[in-house]
Amino acid sequence: MNLNLRQLRYFAEVIKAGNISHAASQLELAQTAISIQIRELEREMGVRLFDRHSRGVVPTDAGALLFERYNELEQHLERTVRDVRSAANMATKPFVIGLTPSRMRLVGANILIDAGERRLARAVHLVEELSFALIEALERKELNLALAYDVESRPNLVREAVIEDELVFVTSARHARGQGPISFAEALAEEPCFAGGRGIGSLVMRTAQRLSLPCRITTDIQSVSAIRSRVSEGRSSFLPYGSVADGVNRGIFAIRRIVRPTLHRTLYLVRRSEERSPLDDENLGPFVRDFVRRIHRASLPYSTIVDSRFDDDA
Numbered sequence: 001m002n003l004n005l006r007q008l009r010y011f012a013e014v015i016k017a018g019n020i021s022h023a024a025s026q027l028e029l030a031q032t033a034i035s036i037q038i039r040e041l042e043r044e045m046g047v048r049l050f051d052r053h054s055r056g057v058v059p060t061d062a063g064a065l066l067f068e069r070y071n072e073l074e075q076h077l078e079r080t081v082r083d084v085r086s087a088a089n090m091a092t093k094p095f096v097i098g099l100t101p102s103r104m105r106l107v108g109a110n111i112l113i114d115a116g117e118r119r120l121a122r123a124v125h126l127v128e129e130l131s132f133a134l135i136e137a138l139e140r141k142e143l144n145l146a147l148a149y150d151v152e153s154r155p156n157l158v159r160e161a162v163i164e165d166e167l168v169f170v171t172s173a174r175h176a177r178g179q180g181p182i183s184f185a186e187a188l189a190e191e192p193c194f195a196g197g198r199g200i201g202s203l204v205m206r207t208a209q210r211l212s213l214p215c216r217i218t219t220d221i222q223s224v225s226a227i228r229s230r231v232s233e234g235r236s237s238f239l240p241y242g243s244v245a246d247g248v249n250r251g252i253f254a255i256r257r258i259v260r261p262t263l264h265r266t267l268y269l270v271r272r273s274e275e276r277s278p279l280d281d282e283n284l285g286p287f288v289r290d291f292v293r294r295i296h297r298a299s300l301p302y303s304t305i306v307d308s309r310f311d312d313d314a
Contacts, residue, residue, distance in 0.1 A: 007041040008070050010034050011049065015067050019056025094123040095284065097291075098134035098146035101224035102242035103267075106298040111291055121283045130224075132198050138270060145278060145288070147295070149199060151268045158277070162292050162310055163267040166302040167200065167238045168255040175234045176254035183260045184211070190236040191216050195227050200238055203263060211261075228253075238263060241302040242295075266306070267295070279309070 010027065014034065017023040024031040042049050049063035059067060099108060108126055115124035129137065131148035138146045139156065151159045169187045171177075188208055194201035194217060201217060208215035224243055231237050231244075232252055247253040269292065271277060278284040292310045296303050305311055 003041070003044055007037050007044075008066075008073075010037045011041055011063075012067060012070050012074075014038065014050070014057060015059055015063070017056075018058075022056075094125040095120075095145070095278070096125045096127060096143045098127045098129060098137060098143045098148065100131055100134070100147065100149060101128055102240045103147055103295055104128040106242040106245060107291075107294050110294065114290070114294075115287065118287055120287060124287075130195060130199065135270065138272065141272070144271070144275070146270045147267055147292075148270055149265045149267055150203070151270055156273055157270055158273050159268040159270045160307060161266050162269050162305070162307045163296055163299075164304045164306050165240045165242075165265050165267060165299060166304075167203075167258060167263040167265065168241055168244075168302060169236065169258050170231055170239050170244050171236045171254050171256075172232045172234060173251050173254045179256065181257040181259040184208075184258055184263070185213055185260070187236070187238065187256075187258055188213055188215060188217075192236045192238055193217065193227060193230050194237060195224055200265070203265065204238055207261065207263065240265065240299070242299050245298070 010023065013023040013026055014020055017026060020034050020038070021031050024034045027034065038049070045062070045066070047062040048060055049066060050057040051060055097111075104126065108128070112124065112126065127134070127137065127143060131150060134143065134146040134148045135151060135157070137143050147162075149165075151157070153159065169182050169190075169192075171190075184207065188204070192204070194204065204217060205215055224239075227237050227239070228244065228247065232247075238258065241248075241255065244253045244255065248255055269288075278288045289310055293305075293312060296305050296310070297312075
């Protein structure tokens with residue numbers, strides 16, 4: 001069969017106009033040219049597409065069906081053209097991923113090296129912010145993807161839990177008192193400091209209220225770097241291991257496991273609901289999966305994968 005889009009377009013215009021002469025005028029073509037194309041189309045299809053009468057033409061049942069399918073095809077072609085143009089535009093834009101300070105400190109440099117070695121179709125840029133700021137940036141379309149903690153359900157976002165991190169009690173190595181696990185109540189009595197009243201600070205206050213424990217904590221520092229400085233000077237905090245792993249290895253910080261109860265935070269992979277998941281992209285998908293695995297491995301033994309797609313043997 002030798003159909004072409006031009007014949008189908010002429011056919012559709014004849015139906016819309018109600019007769020061949022009006023369609024020819026709309027298409028700025030000779031009526032004879034339209035008639036020839038319609039006859040060729042009927043010959044290829046092997047059916048009569050129009051019933052002729054004195055005032056023009058009406059589609060047969062077969063013609064009406066073809067017109068319906070042509071409209072579907074036309075819509076599909078229009079979407080295809082938009083998607084192709086969008087893909088061409090997106091290929092020139094970087095894929096921007098938002099990370100919390102603790103994750104950036106753990107793996108940020110290695111992630112960028114890995115992205116370069118893979119020669120991805122799009123350049124990868126990383127942005128560091130606290131979780132709530134990452135979500136706001138994602139909604140403003142400044143990010144393509146965010147790895148953020150404790151994300152509330154929102155209709156315009158898709159969140160997928162990937163890692164559960166255990167919080168640790170952090171002090172300076174010089175001011176460390178005791179080793180091994182410390183109870184939540186004992187750690188709270190040290191009056192820890194936090195980066196603002198959201199996130200970890202909010203989790204600690206809710207837990208203290210649930211256990212009817214007095215809670216005097218500092219939550220006016222909006223920077224993890226500032227928290228690290230305060231801790232190195234003699235204060236304490238509850239932090240993900242990734243926030244202080246480098247300092248622990250250099251003997252700057254001391255950490256203890258928090259028990260009764262243990263505190264956890266969930267790390268989510270978050271994107272806008274209107275956008276395709278990068279995990280479904282054959283180019284970006286393997287990179288993002290390895291990205292999450294790298295975060296998990298760097299946080300062991302205080303990290304647990306909660307989505308089997310990111311297991312090392314997946």
